[in-house]
Amino acid sequence: MFQSKLRSETLKGVVDVVSTLIDEAKFVIDANGVSLKAVDPAHVAMIDLHLDKAAFEQFSANDTELGLDLDKLRDVLRLSKSGDLIEMRQDEERNRLVISVGNITRRMNLVSTEGMSDPKVPNITLPAKLSVNIEELQRGIKAAESISDHISLNANPDGFELISEGDTDLVSLKLPKDLLVSLDCKDPVRSLYPMDYFSNLIRAIPAGTVLSINIGNDLPVRLDFEIAGGKGKVKYLLAPRIEND
Amino acid sequence: MFQSKLRSETLKGVVDVVSTLIDEAKFVIDANGVSLKAVDPAHVAMIDLHLDKAAFEQFSANDTELGLDLDKLRDVLRLSKSGDLIEMRQDEERNRLVISVGNITRRMNLVSTEGMSDPKVPNITLPAKLSVNIEELQRGIKAAESISDHISLNANPDGFELISEGDTDLVSLKLPKDLLVSLDCKDPVRSLYPMDYFSNLIRAIPAGTVLSINIGNDLPVRLDFEIAGGKGKVKYLLAPRIEND
Amino acid sequence: MFQSKLRSETLKGVVDVVSTLIDEAKFVIDANGVSLKAVDPAHVAMIDLHLDKAAFEQFSANDTELGLDLDKLRDVLRLSKSGDLIEMRQDEERNRLVISVGNITRRMNLVSTEGMSDPKVPNITLPAKLSVNIEELQRGIKAAESISDHISLNANPDGFELISEGDTDLVSLKLPKDLLVSLDCKDPVRSLYPMDYFSNLIRAIPAGTVLSINIGNDLPVRLDFEIAGGKGKVKYLLAPRIEND
Numbered sequence: 001m002f003q004s005k006l007r008s009e010t011l012k013g014v015v016d017v018v019s020t021l022i023d024e025a026k027f028v029i030d031a032n033g034v035s036l037k038a039v040d041p042a043h044v045a046m047i048d049l050h051l052d053k054a055a056f057e058q059f060s061a062n063d064t065e066l067g068l069d070l071d072k073l074r075d076v077l078r079l080s081k082s083g084d085l086i087e088m089r090q091d092e093e094r095n096r097l098v099i100s101v102g103n104i105t106r107r108m109n110l111v112s113t114e115g116m117s118d119p120k121v122p123n124i125t126l127p128a129k130l131s132v133n134i135e136e137l138q139r140g141i142k143a144a145e146s147i148s149d150h151i152s153l154n155a156n157p158d159g160f161e162l163i164s165e166g167d168t169d170l171v172s173l174k175l176p177k178d179l180l181v182s183l184d185c186k187d188p189v190r191s192l193y194p195m196d197y198f199s200n201l202i203r204a205i206p207a208g209t210v211l212s213i214n215i216g217n218d219l220p221v222r223l224d225f226e227i228a229g230g231k232g233k234v235k236y237l238l239a240p241r242i243e244n245d
Numbered sequence: 246m247f248q249s250k251l252r253s254e255t256l257k258g259v260v261d262v263v264s265t266l267i268d269e270a271k272f273v274i275d276a277n278g279v280s281l282k283a284v285d286p287a288h289v290a291m292i293d294l295h296l297d298k299a300a301f302e303q304f305s306a307n308d309t310e311l312g313l314d315l316d317k318l319r320d321v322l323r324l325s326k327s328g329d330l331i332e333m334r335q336d337e338e339r340n341r342l343v344i345s346v347g348n349i350t351r352r353m354n355l356v357s358t359e360g361m362s363d364p365k366v367p368n369i370t371l372p373a374k375l376s377v378n379i380e381e382l383q384r385g386i387k388a389a390e391s392i393s394d395h396i397s398l399n400a401n402p403d404g405f406e407l408i409s410e411g412d413t414d415l416v417s418l419k420l421p422k423d424l425l426v427s428l429d430c431k432d433p434v435r436s437l438y439p440m441d442y443f444s445n446l447i448r449a450i451p452a453g454t455v456l457s458i459n460i461g462n463d464l465p466v467r468l469d470f471e472i473a474g475g476k477g478k479v480k481y482l483l484a485p486r487i488e489n490d
Numbered sequence: 491m492f493q494s495k496l497r498s499e500t501l502k503g504v505v506d507v508v509s510t511l512i513d514e515a516k517f518v519i520d521a522n523g524v525s526l527k528a529v530d531p532a533h534v535a536m537i538d539l540h541l542d543k544a545a546f547e548q549f550s551a552n553d554t555e556l557g558l559d560l561d562k563l564r565d566v567l568r569l570s571k572s573g574d575l576i577e578m579r580q581d582e583e584r585n586r587l588v589i590s591v592g593n594i595t596r597r598m599n600l601v602s603t604e605g606m607s608d609p610k611v612p613n614i615t616l617p618a619k620l621s622v623n624i625e626e627l628q629r630g631i632k633a634a635e636s637i638s639d640h641i642s643l644n645a646n647p648d649g650f651e652l653i654s655e656g657d658t659d660l661v662s663l664k665l666p667k668d669l670l671v672s673l674d675c676k677d678p679v680r681s682l683y684p685m686d687y688f689s690n691l692i693r694a695i696p697a698g699t700v701l702s703i704n705i706g707n708d709l710p711v712r713l714d715f716e717i718a719g720g721k722g723k724v725k726y727l728l729a730p731r732i733e734n735d
Contacts, residue, residue: 072414075388075391076388078387078388079384079387079388102384103381103385103418103419103420103424104384104385104388104416104417104418105415105416105417105418105419106388106414106415106416106417107414107415107416107417108413108414109413109414136593139569139592139594140593140594142568142569143565143566143569143594143596146565168598168599169562169596169597169598169599170595170596170597171594171595171596171597172594172595172596172597173593173594173595174593174595175593179593317659320633320636321633323632323633324629324632324633347629348626348630348663348664348665348669349629349630349633349661349662349663350660350661350662350663350664351633351659351660351661351662352659352660352661352662353658353659354658354659
């Protein structure tokens with residue numbers, strides 16, 4: 001059983017982030033809130049999202065699962081503006097979700113969650129950690145996207161740097177220590193990641209968010225951030241591209 | 246003979262509505278104003294529009310006909326902003342229309358009205374009648390468009406409902422009696438219409454308009470509304486799609 | 491050697507105008523500023539642009555040349571908003587330009603200037619001269635573009651007129667003497683030009699600019715205007731299309 005009301009922007013925050021990886025998602029629901037774990041089809045990135053019941057205006061649920069098409073949720077979001085209440089109700093008998101925004105009701109069949117895996121999100125320890133306001137990265141990402149398919153994240157005791165290097169051009173975004181929210185890095189580290197995964201995620205994170213970045217040398221990057229005004233959180237892991245020299 | 250000045254938004258109101266059905270139109274002009282009757286090429290919908298001479302800032306005409314390409318009128322509208330005066334003058338000798346906006350003059354050949362029919366708009370009596378602010382429908386139409394090629398209009402003594410139902414999804418916009426401007430319905434009625442005709446018209450009607458809807462069971466719908474601040478009116482008939490169960 | 495800082499909108503003004511003709515440009519730099527002369531690949535138009543060192547917030551240079559891809563400069567402009575400072579530094583050793591906007595640095599290889607000609611911009615004397623606020627032309631150009639591939643510029647002692655004439659339609663923008671900034675014309679003159687060159691330039695010139703137009707009968711048109719708040723200037727020559735009757 002699942003019946004809830006939430007603000008349009010809360011649902012938007014979830015859909016924007018999750019749809020950078022997958023088209024259909026399995027939301028696992030219990031009395032405490034909603035969770036989602038997913039890997040993209042190419043197994044390059046992994047997301048672990050939790051939305052506490054406090055993120056909802058109204059929430060009542062028993063253990064259940066909802067397989068949802070994220071594009072359809074996006075359709076519903078288009079009908080609402082920030083601040084609007086969205087009501088969701090599981091119709092267990094007919095295996096549907098019923099969503100209402102104002103006078104409009106949308107009923108959608110649930111998608112089967114059978115093929116959807118329950119990835120185990122590993123607990124990797126990474127040598128360097130920093131946190132930064134997402135706006136600092138968003139402008140740099142825009143500059144870097146046209147240069148190369150890869151982006152390298154670099155940290156050292158003085159700051160953080162994103163570098164995208166193509167055959168003839170290079171874009172670098174340098175954030176010295178004083179432009180970061182925090183920096184905990186003893187030795188310089190550097191890893192290379194696929195541009196599209198990284199930039200799609202950075203663009204999907206709402207302004208005002210502090211992003212925590214854990215990196216190492218040729219290791220996955222772990223990105224952590226809060227959603228729903230602190231009443232939800234996201235952990236995102238992205239595999240490195242190993243450079244062949 | 247036809248010589249007139251009218252506000253840009255008045256011409257826009259006419260072009261937006263008429264171009265949902267046809268690309269070229271025959272405007273029939275007399276000393277009282279401008280009229281247009283048209284059927285779309287598939288003979289699914291019919292429009293009967295009248296613009297009184299009072300809708301013009303200046304109007305002088307004898308009986309005449311103008312065959313106009315609506316896309317070219319739209320080009321002219323793009324040059325003007327709301328409130329701008331548009332001057333139109335028929336050049337009978339050369340079979341042209343001369344349009345001026347500020348310092349810009351556009352001269353266009355008239356299109357032949359020979360092939361254009363003069364449809365007789367039937368006077369159907371329909372059992373249910375209601376009227377509603379167009380804004381109430383416009384958000385619902387947006388939600389319904391992606392679901393199905395059809396939309397059903399439903400009225401009963403308690404209110405009005407638009408339903409679009411696809412294989413897996415359904416969108417419904419429910420307007421109870423108190424959200425309507427008026428409702429006159431004794432027995433429940435329901436008819437199904439092609440989505441594109443209905444939604445294109447609903448989108449073309451300017452905000453602030455009260456739309457009058459006359460419906461029955463598997464009968465055409467008749468939509469009536471005013472344009473040009475009440476100095477013009479539109480009657481629109483749309484044929485039903487008969488459901489085969 | 492070349493090292494400078496300039497406002498984003500100054501660079502934008504140069505890129506917008508020059509890229510109507512060419513994709514890659516040779517900027518010739520000396521202690522007084524930056525110059526550029528170019529002909530488009532079809533040899534229909536010619537541009538002669540000079541940006542004084544006073545147009546820069548900071549400027550230090552010896553004689554040098556920079557071959558630049560204008561699309562890449564446009565990428566850099568997208569990262570900045572009006573008022574932002576853009577820093578440019580030639581890296582002579584590696585034959586690169588290094589551009590910084592805030593924390594973002596873009597390094598780009600210079601393009602070879604070997605194939606790029608140094609056109610001699612002729613000094614043609616033309617019988618009629620007028621000047622006009624660019625906004626007066628921009629709306630008319632929009633109206634004229636869809637009508638024909640050509641545009642005729644006409645001047646007489648009473649005013650200036652742009653005419654675009656197609657098979658069935660004609661657009662005219664008439665600017666009587668009192669809507670011009672100045673008019674010096676004894677006998678009527680008329681020349682025909684390719685629409686795309688003329689309209690692309692007119693659209694690229696920023697609002698607030700006074701455009702000086704020198705024309706004759708079936709002769710090139712010379713357009714002069716200031717950029718960078720008077721600290722730069724552009725001379726533009728466009729060859730006529732000779733009408734065959």
